[in-house]
Every structure is written in structure tokens, then in C-alpha cells.
Amino acid sequence: MTWSIEPTLPEGWELVVGLEVHVELATATKLFCGCANQFGNEPNTNVCPVCLGLPGSLPVINGTAVKYAMQLGRALRCDVKPGIMARKNYFYPDMPKDYQTTQYDQPTNSNGSLVLPDGFVVGIERAHIEEDTGKSTHVGGGGRINDAVYSLVDYNRAGVPLVEIVSDPCLDTIEHAKAYVSGLRDILLAIGVSDARMEEGSMRVDANVSVRPAGTTELRTRCELKNINSIRSMGRAIEYEALRQIDLYTSGDNPRQETRHWDEAAGRSTAGRSKENLDDYRFFQEPDLVPLVPTAEEIAAIDAAMPALPSARRAALMEASGSDAEVVATLVDRGQDTMAIAAIDRGADAAKVVTRLQHDLAVDDFSKVTAESFAELIIMESAGDLTATQAKQVLAEMVDSGGHPREIAEARGFEAMEGDELSGLVDQLIADNPGEWQRFVDGDEGDRKKMQGFFTGQIMRATKGQADGRAVAELLAQRSAG
Amino acid sequence: MSDRITRDEVVHVAKLARLELAPHEIDAFTEQLARVLEHAADVESLNVDDVPPTSHPLPLVNVFREDVVTDSIDRDEVLAQAPAAESHMFRVPPVLGEER
Structure with a gap:
């Protein structure tokens, strides 16, 4: 939790932020196959026909991943309902199947909330189950995604179980956005379903940012910020984006709905692809995976085992x-x-x-x-x-x-020193150090402070730390006044 | 030509599927896809008030796998199937450079 001063937007504007937080679940295996779910292994060693999307392979969902997702759902006060897996179709080399298996119109968890330390309630629209993508390394162009000459893909991460937690667009300050992410991380660690390490990518935040004239309620065009790798970096990225959009509006322009890539070192974001329309993903229900239907008993057992959050x-x-x-x-x-x-x-x-x-x-x-x-x-x-x-x-x-x-x-021989004993010691010290004592009595504030430190130090040395510092100060004040 | 699907929609879907179509192919597919959609419209005209929406024909729910690691496959064999590989990874065109 940080309690720093909120950077303020120019007068008359307010911030609207919704966060999409991807969390990798700490299962032993991937979501649809028995490949190890492990960070940091040699590239492409945790792959098989299922997670490489080879023809004829059949996914079977990991029961532990589903249970973890439901635990997270309950911790976020969600309704846990029957879930259906769906295919989200898009061509991107980090997804070897050319679709991502996710949940669309029937997510396992929906309609939840998280309460921030200051009492602000963040609505959570959904927390659905999906698979992670592979990891791309961009080669050439200084490693920057926009200038890359080609990319190298490691599919160890493809198929790792994720929960994507989608907040309402209700975060009104950068501090609330930060508190929300650290609140999520605390919950994840408390229930133990993820190690929630932003620096290793097991917790990733995308921020949907828009601004609007203060006091209005419409949602304006938003930009989605990616490549945010710490809570601090998220704060900077949101601030940069809000100011960029306000600049556009005040110069008579409009932001374009797009994905923007945050560059932490440069402290700015650059435009990525303009988002495909939802329709362009041609979602349809995954025929190879049957519905996930939690029973009332299962949900009750999850609630009963929930640690204090x-x-x-x-x-x-x-x-x-x-x-x-x-x-x-x-x-x-x-x-x-x-x-x-x-x-x-x-x-x-x-x-x-x-x-x-x-x-x-x-x-x-x-x-x-x-x-x-x-x-x-x-x-x-x-x-x-x-x-x-x-x-x-x-x-x-x-x-x-x-x-x-x-x-x-x-x-240690600690007994609080009797008052008389201490007062005798103080008198002795004063007598032994007349010069210092004079500076304490007649000196300016700095001198007095310095000498108080000197006397207290001497007393502590003589008593091996058993004297009460406050009592010493009082005695010195008394003697100098008397 | 049917009004079930327009030529522009076919071009758009082809682009999403990363298919490069010649003009005569666009015409042919527009016609064929229109016929497919026509058939779907026929099905739509049936009265299915008593039939619940069915995404999965089998009466099965909650088919789970144990969270136990099984063997992955050999990396060299996997990479040998790829058009290009480098540093034990799949080498692909620049991810955001497709449009250029």
C-alpha cells in the first residue's frame, strides 16, 4: 500500500480506469494437457500436441485449475456459475492453435467486488478461466515490438491456466488503481492460488484508460495500455495516458480506440494495433470441452475453507x-x-x-x-x-x-533503574563534565540538543542501556531549570 | 447474388483468416457462403421453442483431468516441423508488422 500524493489531472477532468488483470494459477500442469506449468525452463521443452494445437489432439481441462479459479471467484465475492469454454479466434504467432480457449458469455465467476483499505468498493465484472499464450521475443529494432525484424516464440507458457479478472470502469484515481492491484495480489497470496509475481509475469495488468469532463458520467473512447510490469509502472502509464488524452481533447482532437504499448524506460507509450472488434474474434463454444458445472456443495466447501482475507x-x-x-x-x-x-x-x-x-x-x-x-x-x-x-x-x-x-x-539484568539511582548518576555526570553542562544550560537549541545526546549517551553507557531515556531527559531539564 | 452476405464481408472475413483471395475467388465464395447461410436460415425457420439451447450434444459435464505432469515431447522433433527456428524457438514474422 502506498499513500503518496495523488498526481492531479488538469482542472475539470476526471479519470476512468478499468483494469484487466491476468493471473497465472499455481497448478503443476497446464490447463488442457499434462505439460509442466513452470516458469523459466528451457524454451519449448514443456510442449505437446495439445498445447501446440496439432490436429487431432484433444484438450481435457485441469480440475485443480478450475477449483483454484472458483476459490478466487469466491474470494472476490463473485457469483460462481456454470461456465462454458469458448474459442476466441485470432491469428497471432503466440497462440499456435490460432484461437485462444477462454470463456465468453458464460464465465465461471461474475459480479464480484473488492474493498480497498480506504473503503472504496471496486466492482468486478467477471473473473473467467482461460489459457495463457506463448512468449515472444522481438529481435531487431532494439527489442521493441513495433520495430522488430522478426520474433522468436517459446510455447512453454502456451496453455498455462489463467484467470482474467475484469474490473468495472470505476477506478477514479491512480491511487485506487494501485490499491486495487495490491489488494488482488494480497488475496491471491492469502488463498494460495497464484504466486502473483508481476516481475515474472504471473500477474499482468492491462489498463483501460479514458478521461471525461468532471461531473459527467459517459464513458469516452478508451485506450488499452499493455506491457505494464509493476504497480509503479502502472501508475506512470495511466498518468501519461490520461494527460495524452486530455491534450487531444483540448486541442480539438479525439483519441482513437487502440492498444498502446508502455515503454517504462522512456516513460511514454506508443500506439499498437487498433483493436479488432469483438465480432472479429468470432467467438464460439468449444465443442471439445464440456460445461463446468459447480455444485452447491462444492461452493459451500470452498467458502468454508476460505482463509481470512x-x-x-x-x-x-x-x-x-x-x-x-x-x-x-x-x-x-x-x-x-x-x-x-x-x-x-x-x-x-x-x-x-x-x-x-x-x-x-x-x-x-x-x-x-x-x-x-x-x-x-x-x-x-x-x-x-x-x-x-x-x-x-x-x-x-x-x-x-x-x-x-x-x-x-x-x-540481561534488566530491571528498570530506580529513580534515585538514576538521578545520582546524572548529578555525577554533570559534575564531571562542567563544560558540556554549560553548553547544555546556556547554548542555543542546537547545542542543547547535542549536549542532551552527549549526556544521555554517557548515562546509557554507564547503565548498559538500562536507563530510561525519557527519565534522563526529564532529569536534565529539571537540573538546568533549577 | 444473394443478400445473405456481401462481397465486402467476405473480404473482411478472409482478412481475419489471413487468406489472400483472387477477385474471382471472392465472387465464388460470396456465392457459396450465401448458400450456407441460406441453409442456416432454413433451420432458423423451424419452431424450436421446446428445445433448450444445446452447445454440447453429449449429456456430460465436469470432465476433469488430474493435475499430474506427463511427459512433453522432444523439442528438436517439434522444431523440425517449423518453417524456421532459432535458439530453440519458433522464428516468426514480426508480430505487429503484419500490416506493413
Whole structure:
């Protein structure tokens, strides 16, 4: 989740974005044959008569792929209905059959939604099952698709199972588009049906972008942006396209409906082919594949096995902690929400729980820290048994080697220092360092800050970090005022 | 010539199918395709109110394959069938350059 400043369009225009997200399913095999579904193998080693579209071959659909697709559908709150596979006919060398097997008028999943962290609801028109295409490498012309001399095709990816998730054209800002894609990725990872790696192409985003005068509701001519390979790059591509279209309109021109190719390095897009009309694809139902008819029991079983999804987890954490949406989203992203809620339930102070998690548990692997020991640590800190510095040190040790905070604190000899003892130490230091003390008392703000750092550092050294930094600051302030 | 399909539509469909037709072929196919469509129109005239739409004649649904990897075929053999190959890949004309 990013919360950066939204780039603004020129006054009087608004953005309309619909996203088509292709997700490769993490099955062992392809959609219609037993070839391995594996990224990064030697070219054309995972191919067979079915995925090469050789005459006489018969596709049989992968049951696991269908199940994954339905799980994704339910996670996106879709209606899961009987689905029919269809042929989408077009000539493109990356599709050796000269048609792509997909779903057309009867997709498995339709009519869903995804709730963004800020509460914005993105409508999902459909999430249908289809096969991936082969991968082309363009040779000559600097590798750019428009100038290529010829292309080389690897069919390892042809026939890999995909779900294409089509949103409504309802995304009104670049931030919402970004939040939607990262929300999808979170869901995919939560239910485990895809590894959702944009950089490896297992999750690919095409953006349909148009603009319109603010306050109007018509949908104007859109352009489809391709070759977007990160969430950041999507944001740049959408912004570029919106400004390009506004430029055309304000100079009395109109955009043309076309596919545009985003060039991340150049920071601009170039026109590709103008889209074939839907009719030109001559869709018809695939005679070799029978209908996919989910039973009510199957759907109920999928729902029952559904893990808690990020939006529900964010709501639960927000309710338990009272923290703001941004912090909540961060903790859920890191998978620390269960620990936070458990700690709060055990009586640990909610604000402290969230602060410690946010700042001091920003690590990849916190598996050794149990919810119970984490709660205990926060309770000790709140009770004044540990200073903030000590609590951080104990937590760091818990991350490295597990263990119970009370035992770690004892082993390290941590007991919060008694007030008298600390105040004696401070007086001693002042006496030993009269020059520094003078600068602290009489100096400007910079001096005072520097000297406070000096004294606090000395105290920490003398106490091996057991002193409470805030108490030291208070004592110094008291002495200089007195 | 029938009004079931126009010469322009035949040219368009031929283009989608990447077929290069001579003018006399366009005329011939326009006539032949019109006859095919005429036949379809005959079928359309039947009363099928009681017949549910049928895409698949067999009473079968949910025919699934186990998600188990089987052997792929030999790459050299596959590439030997291609008009051109390079770096173990199929060499094809530039993907977006078809129009030029």
C-alpha cells in the first residue's frame, strides 16, 4: 500500500480506469494437457500436441485449475456459475492453435467486488478461466515490438491456466488503481492460488484508460495500455495516458480506440494495433470441452475453507486497536495482525502494541515471537518493568532466538533503574563534565540538543542501556531549570 | 447474388483468416457462403421453442483431468516441423508488422 500524493489531472477532468488483470494459477500442469506449468525452463521443452494445437489432439481441462479459479471467484465475492469454454479466434504467432480457449458469455465467476483499505468498493465484472499464450521475443529494432525484424516464440507458457479478472470502469484515481492491484495480489497470496509475481509475469495488468469532463458520467473512447510490469509502472502509464488524452481533447482532437504499448524506460507509450472488434474474434463454444458445472456443495466447501482475507483482517485490527487505516494496512501486509489482536486481547496496551509492531518488528521473519510472549513484553513495558530501550532489546532477542521476555530481561539484568539511582548518576555526570553542562544550560537549541545526546549517551553507557531515556531527559531539564 | 452476405464481408472475413483471395475467388465464395447461410436460415425457420439451447450434444459435464505432469515431447522433433527456428524457438514474422 502506498499513500503518496495523488498526481492531479488538469482542472475539470476526471479519470476512468478499468483494469484487466491476468493471473497465472499455481497448478503443476497446464490447463488442457499434462505439460509442466513452470516458469523459466528451457524454451519449448514443456510442449505437446495439445498445447501446440496439432490436429487431432484433444484438450481435457485441469480440475485443480478450475477449483483454484472458483476459490478466487469466491474470494472476490463473485457469483460462481456454470461456465462454458469458448474459442476466441485470432491469428497471432503466440497462440499456435490460432484461437485462444477462454470463456465468453458464460464465465465461471461474475459480479464480484473488492474493498480497498480506504473503503472504496471496486466492482468486478467477471473473473473467467482461460489459457495463457506463448512468449515472444522481438529481435531487431532494439527489442521493441513495433520495430522488430522478426520474433522468436517459446510455447512453454502456451496453455498455462489463467484467470482474467475484469474490473468495472470505476477506478477514479491512480491511487485506487494501485490499491486495487495490491489488494488482488494480497488475496491471491492469502488463498494460495497464484504466486502473483508481476516481475515474472504471473500477474499482468492491462489498463483501460479514458478521461471525461468532471461531473459527467459517459464513458469516452478508451485506450488499452499493455506491457505494464509493476504497480509503479502502472501508475506512470495511466498518468501519461490520461494527460495524452486530455491534450487531444483540448486541442480539438479525439483519441482513437487502440492498444498502446508502455515503454517504462522512456516513460511514454506508443500506439499498437487498433483493436479488432469483438465480432472479429468470432467467438464460439468449444465443442471439445464440456460445461463446468459447480455444485452447491462444492461452493459451500470452498467458502468454508476460505482463509481470512485482507479486507476482513484490516477491519478486525482496526476495531481492536483503533489505529488508522495506513498503520492497519501495514501490519496486515506484514501478517502481524493476528499477533496484535492476540496481544490486545491479553490486556496489552493497544497503542503500544501497534507502535512496537510497526517500528520494532519490521523484519521478514518474526516466526519465533509468539503472540503470548509479545503480549507479555508490552505488558512489562507498560508496567514500567522495562524501559523503551530495554523493551526493544528484548524484542530483538526474541526475534533472533525466541524465548520469554521476562527470562530474557532477567538474563540481561534488566530491571528498570530506580529513580534515585538514576538521578545520582546524572548529578555525577554533570559534575564531571562542567563544560558540556554549560553548553547544555546556556547554548542555543542546537547545542542543547547535542549536549542532551552527549549526556544521555554517557548515562546509557554507564547503565548498559538500562536507563530510561525519557527519565534522563526529564532529569536534565529539571537540573538546568533549577 | 444473394443478400445473405456481401462481397465486402467476405473480404473482411478472409482478412481475419489471413487468406489472400483472387477477385474471382471472392465472387465464388460470396456465392457459396450465401448458400450456407441460406441453409442456416432454413433451420432458423423451424419452431424450436421446446428445445433448450444445446452447445454440447453429449449429456456430460465436469470432465476433469488430474493435475499430474506427463511427459512433453522432444523439442528438436517439434522444431523440425517449423518453417524456421532459432535458439530453440519458433522464428516468426514480426508480430505487429503484419500490416506493413
